[in-house]
Amino acid sequence: MAIILNIETSTTNCSVSLSKEGETLVLKEDNNVNYSHAESLHVFIDKVVKSAKLTLSDINAVAVSKGPGSYTGLRIGVSAAKGLCYALRIPLISVSTLHALALQVITKDGIIVPMLDARRLEVYSVIYSASFEEIRGVEAQILNKDSFLEYLNSNSVYFVGNGVEKSKQLISHPNANFVEGKLPSANEMSLLAYHKYKKSDIEDVAYFEPYYLKDFIALKSKK
Numbered sequence: 001m002a003i004i005l006n007i008e009t010s011t012t013n014c015s016v017s018l019s020k021e022g023e024t025l026v027l028k029e030d031n032n033v034n035y036s037h038a039e040s041l042h043v044f045i046d047k048v049v050k051s052a053k054l055t056l057s058d059i060n061a062v063a064v065s066k067g068p069g070s071y072t073g074l075r076i077g078v079s080a081a082k083g084l085c086y087a088l089r090i091p092l093i094s095v096s097t098l099h100a101l102a103l104q105v106i107t108k109d110g111i112i113v114p115m116l117d118a119r120r121l122e123v124y125s126v127i128y129s130a131s132f133e134e135i136r137g138v139e140a141q142i143l144n145k146d147s148f149l150e151y152l153n154s155n156s157v158y159f160v161g162n163g164v165e166k167s168k169q170l171i172s173h174p175n176a177n178f179v180e181g182k183l184p185s186a187n188e189m190s191l192l193a194y195h196k197y198k199k200s201d202i203e204d205v206a207y208f209e210p211y212y213l214k215d216f217i218a219l220k221s222k223k
Contacts, residue, residue, distance in 0.1 A: 002197050003054065005045065005062045005084070006189040009037045009077030010069025010097045011116065011162060016044040017186035018052050018059075022194030026051040027187050037076045045080070056088060061202070063193035065184060066094035067211035068124040068138065069116055074210035082205050091202040094211075095192045098126045098138060101161050103188040105179055110156035111135070113148060115163030116184075121170070123163035124213055127151065140213055143170050152176055 001021065008015040008029075014037045015029035026048040030040055049056060064081035067074045085092040101114035107130050115125040121143045127136040141147065143166055151157050152173040159167050160179040168178050196202070 003058055003060050004193045005059050006186040007077045007081050008065040008184050008186040009073040010065045011183050013183040014040045015186040016048050018048045019190035022191045024187050024190045041080055061091040061093055061197050063093040063095050065097045067097050068213040069097050078210050085205045092205045093193050093196045094203050095189045097184050100188040101184045102128050104182050105158045105160050111151045113159050115161045117162045145170050
């Protein structure tokens with residue numbers, strides 16, 4: 001039996017789930033635009049465990065959304081996950097943020113493009129088939145009117161994530177479908193984490209770092 005705690009903090013959505021054999025038992029999340037992760041994450045962890053009538057000692061592994069996404073959000077999630085794994089002596093599993101996001105789109109055909117907002121007209125994106133096979137790897141790209149044109153000309157393309165608002169303003173094509181209001185969630189992490197757990201595909205707790213994709217840039221204070 002595999003009881004896995006799943007942590008997702010890559011965007012404004014602070015999300016925690018507890019899953020059994022790949023199925024979500026309990027989900028607790030809050031999309032606060034002010035980023036409530038530091039205040040809410042450990043509270044949510046405690047709530048999902050208690051709601052399932054379990055204790056932390058019943059957990060077999062912790063899965064964390066590895067990015068790309070918010071630098072601060074990712075660090076909070078990874079730090080919490082690593083701390084739990086170290087204290088409980090259980091494995092750490094990393095789950096692709098964009099892969100989990102893609103699972104929120106169900107279609108029999110076409111292309112799925114999960115995308116997360118980056119700076120200005122930039123997004124982090126990856127391209128999957130309808131069966132979630134990776135067609136193109138993760139990239140940080142600047143959007144323009146010709147973005148994804150080679151896929152749009154021959155397929156229905158489903159854009160999902162908080163980068164959709166940017167893409168809607170630039171991409172105008174009859175095959176473009178914009179799935180709005182979706183953010184990465186610990187709910188979709190459950191199945192991906194379970195598959196990794198069965199294969200013993202785990203991370204080194206001491207050395208694992210989030211997948212930032214781009215180097216962190218500190219902004220100068222305006223004060």
